[in-house]
Amino acid sequence: MHEALRAYIEKYASDKITDADFELVKKSFIFKRYKKGQYLLQEGEVCKYSAFILKGSMRQFSVDAKGIEHVIHFGIENWWVGDRESLTMLTPSKYNIDAIEDSEVLLITSEDLQQLGDQLPTIGKMINTMNQRNFIASQKRIHDALSLTAEDRFLELQKNHPDFLQRFPQTMLASYLGITAETYSRIRKKALK
Amino acid sequence: MHEALRAYIEKYASDKITDADFELVKKSFIFKRYKKGQYLLQEGEVCKYSAFILKGSMRQFSVDAKGIEHVIHFGIENWWVGDRESLTMLTPSKYNIDAIEDSEVLLITSEDLQQLGDQLPTIGKMINTMNQRNFIASQKRIHDALSLTAEDRFLELQKNHPDFLQRFPQTMLASYLGITAETYSRIRKKALK
Numbered sequence: 001m002h003e004a005l006r007a008y009i010e011k012y013a014s015d016k017i018t019d020a021d022f023e024l025v026k027k028s029f030i031f032k033r034y035k036k037g038q039y040l041l042q043e044g045e046v047c048k049y050s051a052f053i054l055k056g057s058m059r060q061f062s063v064d065a066k067g068i069e070h071v072i073h074f075g076i077e078n079w080w081v082g083d084r085e086s087l088t089m090l091t092p093s094k095y096n097i098d099a100i101e102d103s104e105v106l107l108i109t110s111e112d113l114q115q116l117g118d119q120l121p122t123i124g125k126m127i128n129t130m131n132q133r134n135f136i137a138s139q140k141r142i143h144d145a146l147s148l149t150a151e152d153r154f155l156e157l158q159k160n161h162p163d164f165l166q167r168f169p170q171t172m173l174a175s176y177l178g179i180t181a182e183t184y185s186r187i188r189k190k191a192l193k
Numbered sequence: 194m195h196e197a198l199r200a201y202i203e204k205y206a207s208d209k210i211t212d213a214d215f216e217l218v219k220k221s222f223i224f225k226r227y228k229k230g231q232y233l234l235q236e237g238e239v240c241k242y243s244a245f246i247l248k249g250s251m252r253q254f255s256v257d258a259k260g261i262e263h264v265i266h267f268g269i270e271n272w273w274v275g276d277r278e279s280l281t282m283l284t285p286s287k288y289n290i291d292a293i294e295d296s297e298v299l300l301i302t303s304e305d306l307q308q309l310g311d312q313l314p315t316i317g318k319m320i321n322t323m324n325q326r327n328f329i330a331s332q333k334r335i336h337d338a339l340s341l342t343a344e345d346r347f348l349e350l351q352k353n354h355p356d357f358l359q360r361f362p363q364t365m366l367a368s369y370l371g372i373t374a375e376t377y378s379r380i381r382k383k384a385l386k
Contacts, residue, residue: 070336070340072332072335084325084328084329084332085328085329085332088325088329089329094336131328132281134328135277135324135327135328136278138328138331138332139277139331141335142338143263143265143287145338146263146368146370146371147257147261147371178338178339
């Protein structure tokens, strides 16, 4: 069950982790299942855990005053979800995180993750790499949201995450791209021609 | 000259730095002046330095195929600029960074900053806090770009960075918000009524 996490750590740390150290890591995580539609986090709560996804998929989204959902992140196997602002500042979250499919995750508190990072150089390195990747992905998403047309945003998504297009409902994909479901449907048809 | 950097370190590390440690820090930075319009980084180059702004302001922007500029970050006093993707992955940058006003900065390479972080716990803590703040700010910017109307994005900017509205040309502010100069001008007039 923890093998995916171990592979992730070693990939992101560019280093092996000893069995003894990995035993410490395992102890800090809680295994949990989420049924499709079940919430890991609801708006207004303080986010307690980062979740490493073993199986399934999740999304982080806000709901505006008109009741419209805005998906800001998707998470699939070997990705993390969690509202980092709420996790680190201990403020009530503006976001919801729910399971798009039946999912299995490993949960860890920020405190435990930080402690592991201080204690084990491998985890420290993994956290550094995660921060860098996160920042790079965020910068790209900001850039694309501000500078690309809806059509080009769709094409970027198709290029970088073709699996998303198969896996997630069109309404969620449209929301992730910041466009209406109608626009999404039109662009998709045109792109598939 | 380095006092602003020292204050920044101590604020972000929530800790004092000793004179001896700060001497080490100072040695890793290079002081440089940029005239208004001068480039710290040009598209296609590998970004060598992160810049801590002592005086003045800078912007990070891309130029699309039609020649339109897209501002993704502004930097003012006590902020950092630099293309982190290029800095960490050593890939040619997709961005330009230039001085909006005559500016004075302290430059440091990623390697030197990383080394300082490993060597001095105060700098390690500062880097952690910077990463967290960066990530939170990026998440907010993604959320706003995707879910807010142009008008609400303007109001958020006015609330969080009223100084930007005075300090930067309207064309740059419009670009930062992902809207045309005409839309910006209309929204601004309406908001000031």
